[in-house]
Amino acid sequence: MKLVPQTRAPLQQLFPTRTSEPVGAASDAGWPVAFTHYEFPVHGQGTISFTFKTDQPFRIVLGSERNVNGTLLVLEVGLQTTSLRRDNGTGPDGIIAETTAKKALLDPDIAISYWMSLDYLNARVRFGKGEMLPQLVGFEAPLPIKPAPAPTLPAGATAKARREAHKQAAIEAAGDYKQLRYIGLATQAGTPLPAAIAHLLWPLPVVLAPPPVLVPSERISLDMIARNEATVVASLPGACQVLYGNVAGPAVELNTPDFPDFAEAINYSIITPGCICYKKLQDKAKEFGKDDPNETYLRITIGPNKGDSPGSPYVLEIWPGNHYSPIHDHGEACAVIKVLHGDIWVELYPELSPSVTAFFTEAVFHSGEVTYLTPEYYQVHKLVNRNPPGNMTATIQCYRYPDNDTIHWEYFDYIDGDQKIKHFTPNSDWEYIEFRALIRAEWAKVN
Structure with missing residues (x-):
């Protein structure tokens, strides 16, 4: 399986042929389907995300075969209604569930990620926009399946045997929906498929959601795991583990014995x-286009910059009281x-878009605490020091x-200030050793 990150890199060929000519059964000619290269590595579970800018309804199709003849689940994202169907038709009998909630509808002419999550073990389908959270x-x-019957277990069955029995019961209850693996896209006949700006398969x-609070493994407790309160570094990509290993130690602090x-x-x-x-x-004052x-x-x-990061890999950032960054992302780093x-x-946003101005959640981090971001999670944020002027914050990024x-x-x-997406080249106001010496000399004049 190849996971395709949502980078600015050229995308791999999404469809098996050079053209996006849809393929599908004639009976489904109203919404011809083009099946992609993607398939779930574990049948019946996974998440697929496509980033589109379109004003036309579209469908994400999950099939047990790479055509419309097998078992199907079809998510139709529309302007007035979004629905989940058991077929690729148009009749009301095929609708499993639908909604008119604005947060579930197509956002016309906005580049945004639409994702569909299939979860046969919990018997549900989820749809969202932005990051897969x-x-x-x-x-x-x-999922339109019968509840899994309670398995019959012999007396004294081990915990492993009980888990396996419950899992097998869930598989049997899921029936043909457990076989869903192939991923396609469809639009109404005569309408071209939207061009995918980015696409991502997650197994x-x-x-x-992985909590944004990062703690060492010796601090995690059963209560924290049960309440989903923190992430340990071993759960993160190797790049995050390297960074954490370099700065998480107690000696990495601002005030030192000599200053x-x-x-x-x-x-x-x-x-x-x-x-x-x-x-x-x-x-x-006008670095990001606003006065x-x-x-x-x-x-x-x-x-x-050693070539393995956008700009210098370690940056001390100073945030005066009541100062903040623009909404920004980090290039999938x-x-x-x-x-x-x-x-x-930290205000977290679902997508970097001038049309997405409301954060979906926020968290505050205090001295000594650590957070993170990965290519899949928490890429788009705004950092704010909400303390009053005269109370600066310092972070190591x-x-x-x-x-x-x-x-x-x-x-x-x-x-930026014109509500456009701009590129910021990571720069430097001072190098750390120079800055520390300048501040020390400045401070010595008044103390």
Whole structure:
């Protein structure tokens, strides 16, 4: 199986032939289906995502065969109604469930990811827009199957035997829907298929969101697992594990024995006219296209760009009170963010789009706490220091491309003041050693 990340790299050929000429049974000529290269590695479960910009209804088709003659589940995403069907027809008898909720409808002429999750074990289908997260489910429907009967087990059956028996009962109850594996797209006859800007296959259904809080394995507890309160680093991609290993230790902190007032000195430099941070923030007031002096922060790079990250892999970022970033993404890179001083609020967005201005959730991280992002999760965010002026936050932002990323996107894309997506080339206000020396000298003059 090849997982295709949603990178800016050229996409692999989505369909088996060079043309997107649909194939399908004549009886389904109203919605001819083009089956893709994709198939679920485990039959009956997985998530498929397509990023489209279209104003025409479309269907995502799951089949037990690479045609419309076998068992089907069909998700039709429309302008007024989104429905789940058991066939590729148009009659009302084929509808399993439908909704008119706006969050489940097609967003015309907006580039956004539409995903469909099949979960035979929990007997449900989920549909959402943006990242593949349960918080972004817009429509959910049960699989049209009979409840799994309670398995008959011999006395003294082991826990493993009980699990296997329940799993087998679920498979039998799912029936032909357990055989769904092939993935197709359809539009109404005479309407071209929308061009996929990106597409992604995930081998698991959307069940539980990985928590954005990152903790070492020695801190995780049964209660935290049961409440889904934290993620351990071993659950993340290798690139995140490398970054975490470099900055998570207790010695990676802002104040040190030889400069215990570093944080206070930075705060002083921010709020005092004529100091280096004060002047630099004034210079950067329109960096992201808005005449907004609060949409600024300082980037202190730690080491050069070695070719495995967008810009320097380690960046000390200084966030004055009431300052924030634009909404932005990270080019499908992995990242680990550790708070060194103060608090940072992270607003998470389903997609980077000028039309998507509401975050779906937010979290606050305090000094010593760590969060992360991966190509699949939490890529689009806005960082905010909601503390009042005079209370800066410092974070260490760490970036690394995934090991399988062979075409590196060297930018962070963001929404500018004209509500357009722009490329930000990671830059540096100072190098860390230089910055620390400048702040120390500045602080020494008043203490």
